[in-house]
Structure formats: C-alpha cells, structure tokens
Amino acid sequence: MTKFAHRVEGIEISGIRKAFEAFSGEFFNLGLGEPDFDTPEHIKEAAMQALKSGFTSYTFNKGIEELREAISDKFKRYNGFVANPDEIIVTSGASEALHIAILSVVEKGDEVLIPNPGFVSFAALTKLAEGKPVGVPLSEDLTMSVEDLKERLTDKTKAMIINSPANPTGAVESEENIKAIVDVANDHQITIISDEVYEQLIYDGLKHISPARFSDEVITVNAVSKTYAMTGFRLGYLAAREEYVEQMLKIHQYIQACASSISQKAALAAITGPQECVVEMRNEFKRRRDFAVDVLRDMGMEFITPKGAFYIFPRVGDEKEFVEKLRRRRIVVTPGSTFGSRGKNHVRISYAVSFEKLKRAFELIYSLLREGGRGAL
Structure with missing residues (x-):
C-alpha cells in the first residue's frame, strides 16, 4: 500500500509555476499569464x-x-x-x-x-x-x-x-x-x-x-x-x-x-460597472501583441499571429536550450512541452507585462541573437 493516492502522485507541478518560482530578485517574467494592470x-x-x-x-x-x-x-x-x-x-x-x-x-x-x-x-x-x-x-x-x-x-x-x-x-x-x-x-x-x-x-x-x-x-x-x-x-x-x-x-x-x-x-x-477599463486594457494588450509580432518576425522566428488572450507561441530550435539561455539573462518564458506533446520545441511568451519590460526583454533576446547568430535560439 502506498502512502499517497495514485491519482495525485501521477500529477506534476505545473511547468509554468516551476519556471516562475525558480527566480528571485529582478527578472523579466514573460512566463506568467497575469495582467500587470492594477484592479480598477x-x-x-x-x-x-x-x-x-x-x-x-x-x-x-x-x-x-x-x-x-x-x-x-x-x-x-x-x-x-x-x-x-x-x-x-x-x-x-x-x-x-x-x-x-x-x-x-x-x-x-x-x-x-x-x-x-x-x-x-x-x-x-x-x-x-x-x-x-x-x-x-x-x-x-x-x-x-x-x-x-x-x-x-x-x-x-x-x-x-x-x-x-x-x-x-x-x-x-x-x-x-x-x-x-x-x-x-x-x-x-x-x-x-x-x-x-x-x-x-x-x-x-x-x-x-x-x-x-x-x-x-x-x-x-x-x-x-x-x-x-x-x-x-x-x-x-x-x-x-x-x-x-x-x-x-x-x-x-x-x-x-x-x-x-x-x-x-x-x-x-x-x-x-463601467467597462471603459476593459477596453483600455484590451487596447494595451493589442499594442503589446503587435509589438511582439513585429519583433519576433524581425528575428526570423516562426509563429501564428495570436488573435486573442495575451500569449504568443513561437517555434524554437531546441526548447530546453532556448529556455535556459533566456534564463541566464533573467528572462522567464514557459517551455511549450508544458502544454502537451504538440507544444514541444515551442515556447509560450506572455505579453501581460508592461510595454517597457517587454521591450527590454526583447532587446536582451536580440543581443543573444547577435552574439550567437540564428543558432543561438
């Protein structure tokens, strides 16, 4: 007889949380799906x-x-x-x-x-x-x-x-x-x-x-x-x-x-109550989406333009290597395999962060490209 129920032992802690909780101090969190806005x-x-x-x-x-x-x-x-x-x-x-x-x-x-x-x-x-x-x-x-x-x-x-x-x-x-x-x-x-x-x-x-x-x-x-x-x-x-x-x-x-x-x-x-706050947040998410799409396209990454939510899901050469290289630059993204077998060699990038942080994070990713060429990703 085992101490814990099989149905629980067979469940792993979410890869999203693992990526997030691995950091302390200052970092760019493009891994967590949480709006950065204050509650209205x-x-x-x-x-x-x-x-x-x-x-x-x-x-x-x-x-x-x-x-x-x-x-x-x-x-x-x-x-x-x-x-x-x-x-x-x-x-x-x-x-x-x-x-x-x-x-x-x-x-x-x-x-x-x-x-x-x-x-x-x-x-x-x-x-x-x-x-x-x-x-x-x-x-x-x-x-x-x-x-x-x-x-x-x-x-x-x-x-x-x-x-x-x-x-x-x-x-x-x-x-x-x-x-x-x-x-x-x-x-x-x-x-x-x-x-x-x-x-x-x-x-x-x-x-x-x-x-x-x-x-x-x-x-x-x-x-x-x-x-x-x-x-x-x-x-x-x-x-x-x-x-x-x-x-x-x-x-x-x-x-x-x-x-x-x-x-x-x-x-x-x-x-x-008033719904203007919803419109304002949606408009800002779209601005960030458009920015992320333009930057990732300039990097030569393959992806389908997202039509909703606040995620983009680009293909990468080696998922683990990509995530690790970004981690060294204190950037968190979520490995695609977290979301199922068909997510392998993708990453989920959340643009639910301020535009300034998103811009800075992508600048660091760009610098990684310049250092190692396309193969760096």
Missing part, C-alpha cells in the same frame, strides 16, 4: 465597502443572487445564450469551476478530448477525476481540428474541452468551427466544457463565440480574473442546464462551500 478603482472600492459593512460571512452555495443575476444578464447580452440565475454557480476562480465541471461528468476510465497544446489544467484535472485526457492536434492556424477531433472519438469519450481564446496559443475559434464542434458533440452525446476566461481579449475585429449558443449540453466556465485584472480575488463562475448544476453544486458545497463574499461584491461591481 471602482472594483477595489466595492471590496472595501463589503469589508466595512461587515459583509464577511458565508453566502449561498451558488453565490449571492444579485451577482448571479448580473452574470445571467451578461450571458444574454454578450454571449447570446440564456442561463437563469439558478443555472449559475459562483466559484473560487475558473480553476474550481473547471474542476467541478470535470468531476461532475468524468468517471474512472472516461476519456476527455483536450486541445494539444492546451492549458495545463485540462489534463491534470482530468487525471484527478481518474479520467484519461486525449490530446487533439490543432490545425495549422492553431484552432481545433474537427477532423482530428472525430478521429479520436471512442465509446469512452465523455467530454471535450474548448478554450477560445486559447492558452497557450492565443487562437480564436470561428463561429463555423464552434458550430461544427458542437455538432460532433451532439451527435455522440458528449458534454462540452467551454473555458472562456479570455473572452474579452480578442483583436483584429474578431468576435467571441460561446458554444452554449448552439447547444444545451455545454458547461460554460468563466471568471473576472483576466478581464478585470482580478486574479487574486479568485472569483469565477459557471453556467449549465439545471441537471448539470445540481451535480456540480454537490461538489462545490463540500470542497468550497461558497466563493469569498468580498470577492463576490467586487465581481458584481466589475460586471455591472
């Missing part, structure tokens, strides 16, 4: 008011009613589908929402189709549910390949995860592709779990498309973290049909009870 003032004021007014107790398991009503209105207005307040659970970040979504539908031996490369939590949380993550290779433009999706379907396939805009690639799924994926899921009675935390960070005139517009067999996961620079508030939410919510609520109430009361009030202010 009206949101901080709402949190402070919650504290001052004594709103510091447990709330309903699902979350306070006014927040769920605001989220419901947001889904209808922005995402184009109806989710009543009773079909919404407020969670401690999108991470918890993903976790309880997967736990509610995946049993031992069930297969979950995930993008490869894809966000590290998709595979890890599937394994914790004793399911089997099955990577689906992406198309040349780094969107989900419907044909590759079909090829990996088996009688054990229970769910699939869609992530648009995507981490680590920045790819944005088209309405046509989302519809095609939904059709495949419906034909095979597969639940879709849609991670939409970067929905507001889309560029070049593209629009976010929620799979729940086209199917009721979707669990939609979101958060205020990326949109409003509220990562530390740990406030996410999910929406699904009532029968899904009933099962997820069982898990949520035992592992979490409820999301932070203070964070819920802050999220309410974020969603119902």
Whole structure:
C-alpha cells in the first residue's frame, strides 16, 4: 500500500509555476499569464465597502443572487445564450469551476478530448477525476481540428474541452468551427466544457463565440480574473442546464462551500460597472501583441499571429536550450512541452507585462541573437 493516492502522485507541478518560482530578485517574467494592470478603482472600492459593512460571512452555495443575476444578464447580452440565475454557480476562480465541471461528468476510465497544446489544467484535472485526457492536434492556424477531433472519438469519450481564446496559443475559434464542434458533440452525446476566461481579449475585429449558443449540453466556465485584472480575488463562475448544476453544486458545497463574499461584491461591481477599463486594457494588450509580432518576425522566428488572450507561441530550435539561455539573462518564458506533446520545441511568451519590460526583454533576446547568430535560439 502506498502512502499517497495514485491519482495525485501521477500529477506534476505545473511547468509554468516551476519556471516562475525558480527566480528571485529582478527578472523579466514573460512566463506568467497575469495582467500587470492594477484592479480598477471602482472594483477595489466595492471590496472595501463589503469589508466595512461587515459583509464577511458565508453566502449561498451558488453565490449571492444579485451577482448571479448580473452574470445571467451578461450571458444574454454578450454571449447570446440564456442561463437563469439558478443555472449559475459562483466559484473560487475558473480553476474550481473547471474542476467541478470535470468531476461532475468524468468517471474512472472516461476519456476527455483536450486541445494539444492546451492549458495545463485540462489534463491534470482530468487525471484527478481518474479520467484519461486525449490530446487533439490543432490545425495549422492553431484552432481545433474537427477532423482530428472525430478521429479520436471512442465509446469512452465523455467530454471535450474548448478554450477560445486559447492558452497557450492565443487562437480564436470561428463561429463555423464552434458550430461544427458542437455538432460532433451532439451527435455522440458528449458534454462540452467551454473555458472562456479570455473572452474579452480578442483583436483584429474578431468576435467571441460561446458554444452554449448552439447547444444545451455545454458547461460554460468563466471568471473576472483576466478581464478585470482580478486574479487574486479568485472569483469565477459557471453556467449549465439545471441537471448539470445540481451535480456540480454537490461538489462545490463540500470542497468550497461558497466563493469569498468580498470577492463576490467586487465581481458584481466589475460586471455591472463601467467597462471603459476593459477596453483600455484590451487596447494595451493589442499594442503589446503587435509589438511582439513585429519583433519576433524581425528575428526570423516562426509563429501564428495570436488573435486573442495575451500569449504568443513561437517555434524554437531546441526548447530546453532556448529556455535556459533566456534564463541566464533573467528572462522567464514557459517551455511549450508544458502544454502537451504538440507544444514541444515551442515556447509560450506572455505579453501581460508592461510595454517597457517587454521591450527590454526583447532587446536582451536580440543581443543573444547577435552574439550567437540564428543558432543561438
């Protein structure tokens, strides 16, 4: 008998965190996916008011009613589908929402189709549910390949995860592709779990498309973290049909009870308050994206221009060597293999840092090129 559960021993600490925690002191962190902006003032004021007014107790398991009503209105207005307040659970970040979504539908031996490369939590949380993550290779433009999706379907396939805009690639799924994926899921009675935390960070005139517009067999996961620079508030939410919510609520109430009361009030202010801050942050992310694209192109690096989120995913000659050479210059990037086998010999570069830091980091990368030629990378 082993001391620890096999399902836990088989999980590794995220490569993203390993890269970040290996440094101390001053360094250029192009590895962590966290907005560098301060939380907007009206949101901080709402949190402070919650504290001052004594709103510091447990709330309903699902979350306070006014927040769920605001989220419901947001889904209808922005995402184009109806989710009543009773079909919404407020969670401690999108991470918890993903976790309880997967736990509610995946049993031992069930297969979950995930993008490869894809966000590290998709595979890890599937394994914790004793399911089997099955990577689906992406198309040349780094969107989900419907044909590759079909090829990996088996009688054990229970769910699939869609992530648009995507981490680590920045790819944005088209309405046509989302519809095609939904059709495949419906034909095979597969639940879709849609991670939409970067929905507001889309560029070049593209629009976010929620799979729940086209199917009721979707669990939609979101958060205020990326949109409003509220990562530390740990406030996410999910929406699904009532029968899904009933099962997820069982898990949520035992592992979490409820999301932070203070964070819920802050999220309410974020969603119902002025949205100019969202536009300003998105515009700045696009400026950084454009800069990163131009600089990396001048370096001769191969990549697909990201259409959303705040990541770019260039190909490199030798992933480990590249990461190590940047590490010596106190620059952190995330190895592509962290995100799956198809991420090998790529790196994820986050441009969620100030423009000045981004510029300086790329100057150091340029100097590395000058010293060693193209082979240095």
